Amino acid sequence: MVILQRKELTLAERLYLPEILRGLSITFRKFFKKAITRQYPEEPLPKDEVTRGQPRLVVKDDGHLACVSCGLCEAACPAYAITIDGHEVDRPIEREPERFEIDMLRCILCGFCEEACPKDAIFMSDELELADLTRAELVYGIDKLKRPRSALQKRIDYVYRINDRWRNSSSTP
Amino acid sequence: MTTPESTGKPTVKIQLNGSEVEADPSQPLIRACHDHGVDVPMYCYHPGLHPVGSCRICQVEVKQGEAPPRVVAACRTSVAPGMVVDTESPKAHETRRECLEFLLKNHPLDCPICDKAGECDLQDYAFQEGQGEGRSSEPRRKLHKRRSLGDVIVLDEERCILCSRCVRFFEDVTGTAQLAVTGLGARSVIDTFMGRPLTGNYQGNVADICPVGALTLKRFRFQARVWNLTKTVSHCAECSRGCAITVEVLRRKQVKRFRPRFDPNVNQYWMCDTGRFAFDHVEIPACEPGELTGGRLTDAVQRGAHGVAGQGVAGSGVGARGLEAVDVDRALGRAADALTGAAARAIVLSPFVTQEEAGAALELARTLGAEVCFVSPPPNGLQDDLLHTGDPCPNRKGLETLGVPGLGADDVRARLAKAGVAVLVGERVQELIGLERLAALTGGVRLIVLDLVAHDLPGLEVALGVPCHVEKQGHWLNVDGLRRDLAIARSAPAGVEPLTRLLGQLAGAVGRPAGATAEVRR
Amino acid sequence: MTEIVIWVVKVVVVWGALLTTAAIMSLAERKVSAWMQYRYGPNRVGPFGVLQPVADGIKFIMKEELVPAGANRLLFRIAPALSAAPAMLAVAVIPFGYTAVIAGHEITLSVADLDIGILYILALGGLGVYGVILGGWASNSKYSLLGGLRASAQMISYELTLMLSIMAVVLMAGSLDLRQIIEGQRAFLDWNIFYQPLAFVLFTIAMFAETNRHPFDFAECEPELVGGFHTEYSSMRFALFFLGEYCAMTVMAALNTTLFWGGPSVPFWPDAPWYVGVVAFIVKTSFFLFLFIWVRWTLPRLRFDQLMRLGWQALLPLALANVMVTGAVIALTAN
Ligand code: SF4
């Protein structure tokens, strides 16, 4: 048990008014301090490869999606944001997505899809802005999701770097 | 699985992982293990095929008598009295791991692309027993990735582990021996004789039994990831055999696969390709917007107040060709009114109706005093001595048991022509009678149709949508009188009521005095 | 004829000034609070956000207006007007300057010179709370009703203190006429603040309570009552409540200036021209308006029982004592 000793208030404190004046003086001094608000669209957030923005699909240098529609990101996604339908193509990599949709309203930017992907085909870009007039517009299809590899390169390198932790440890017996 | 006890065959006692069990000496050891819930991996062994022992993944440690324990292939070792079997010994695990390393040596590891991923034995055992990393620095074999083996099957030679299940399937089950392992050593591949495409109505089964993704179905290729499929236990509707199957549905909508399910009394492990690919009747697209015919019928349509058959009334809330959409209650009311007012009534069932639905139809017939029959189409020529009976009526036996006679399409037509009002009940009933026969009906017979689609038949009074066989519960009796249960694999489109309920309400409505029938209460 | 023109011009100028002040206050409130919290405040509409009140006005007009089910529609609709009108009427008797001489006309700088100006203001101030109570009651919502109830209880408690503190000033001036009161304070050292500091403190506290401002804004206290009496209001009617509140604040600030700070009197410049007087009046009033905001963003809200205790047990006895002492002193010195 703790016995709290209440501090006796002095007369000045009990009178209230001096304390109120003290409070007013504090707020008045703050009045002249510089604002620390970030003026968002003009002053964007700092972004680097650690920024986990919206997931985007990698377009390989040959112009095709790196995704083979294996469905692992779909299965990994905790928000059920991803829907994929695959189809057969004539290239050596026989399969690619016919429909690849991420419901951006559902996506919680967790990055599980990036982690699940065996084909380095989906990465968290640094794109953060998300606004539209209808819900349907915010279900992004391949057209809205695909980005050339170069646009995502920084993040790709970063992911490789952090994954090297286990890549290295498992290759050494 | 049948246990030795249940079959009453002579058994012997063996020690299996420390406990004494009874085993059937006529079966290989792996069977005894599986029967007693001990999981022994297998690739080349398949309970429906003769064992060959080529993959060696099933190795277990066996000690017999005084001899030191040996590691043997469980699928090629017969059960002997007094055997001491250890499936989990370090030695057994070690040999299985080595075996896997060799199998994976040349395996392409394209699981992200491979359709088998998720139900692949190679994946499963590699995860369970394998070592995680390959040690080989040699390049992998390069072989054909896409060899067509006929209309049904594609072979990926790189993925093949040469278990020869497919070869033995054609030897043991169809007896047509169309596949073989050709080439020697590292150059062995599966091939057809003389490169001829596969034939027969059972090719699809080899895609099921292929333990890896080497043989895939052209129709299913890249259609869905298997873990996204909801599997429901049901029975095939394509012939009166009623093979046990699973219905596999993607995202609660499309039926993507029918796959055979083990049933010792009917189809063992197999099914025919006719049934396997019978998607046409379960994947009827929805009607075009604004149309009432030409697609799956939801809710109901009725002959409109205005307009004549064949003449569309544009933009008046009335659909094309004098049909108009109506809700189920009103449609039932109209049907009841038509039935109540008619002099002679007939009920024609589709051979797809379940026993429960047939019961409800008979109840309705009793209320109306109507004659009941079912359409019995002629054999379709697909009959073989394996599974397919050639009779496209999955519930013929059941309906006959209930005393409903089967009539040929022309006899049905004759019967309809005599009736004032006829009720056509069940999926595909119009198609089986023949649309041209129905269209040519004379004598002013009015039709009340409960089917998957509506057609603008001149006699059509009311048509109501019904669920198809993957959307309903109930049972059929197959050609041998065995009960074949149906389960709801996906829900019927919104607005479609179960057929039993529709018939019950109709019976209730016509049972009431005329005039009080227009409102059907649910 | 000229009389009427002068009168109309005065009305237009005073009302225009009052409404402009209310608009400026809505911006000032947000700006000042922002500056006190290291923020910028509204700065998107116009330079430094000065057009924000215009944008707000447009937005309020465009918003859909909702009337809750079960509300008393008539009262619900007129309540905002009832709350805004009294303050706008009260401003009529505030003298914002001495006498101006423009183009040979002598003009007294107030809309109306009532010899019972103070009573008029108090009467209208008492009416202002009707809008709040009726709005709360007509909304058919428990939060609104509680907000209205609180407003009336608070009004009764603090009206007394307010009147008694004014009474001391009235005793000193010997008149209920506001013009008389400012005439008595022409010289800097005659400002009532020097003779009635206690009355000033009491008046200032009561003024906060009268206008429902922090730390006494119980009628709309968000954490307890969602939004209090205006929970159910939307669109322009919602804005009217705020207009009323800001007008009431302006009137109170002007009254404070008039009663205690010499109104338009300029310290150490007794012969200042009339427009300097007006500026002095505006500056003083502005300070009190700023004080309203300043206090709001500094002090936490009281508890309702604290409010009542403060009103009845501290302020009222003090005000009574103050009136008695003042009266006694005046009686003694008069002899
Ligand atoms: S970031 Fe997370 S929530 Fe978003 S799509 Fe990827 S897995 Fe789903």
Ligand code: SF4
């Ligand atoms: S995990 Fe990668 S390859 Fe697989 S579907 Fe997702 S993005 Fe495509």
Ligand code: SF4
């Ligand atoms: S056969 Fe199995 S292990 Fe091989 S690629 Fe396909 S899923 Fe992967």
Ligand code: FES
């Ligand atoms: S399963 Fe026994 S050797 Fe293949």
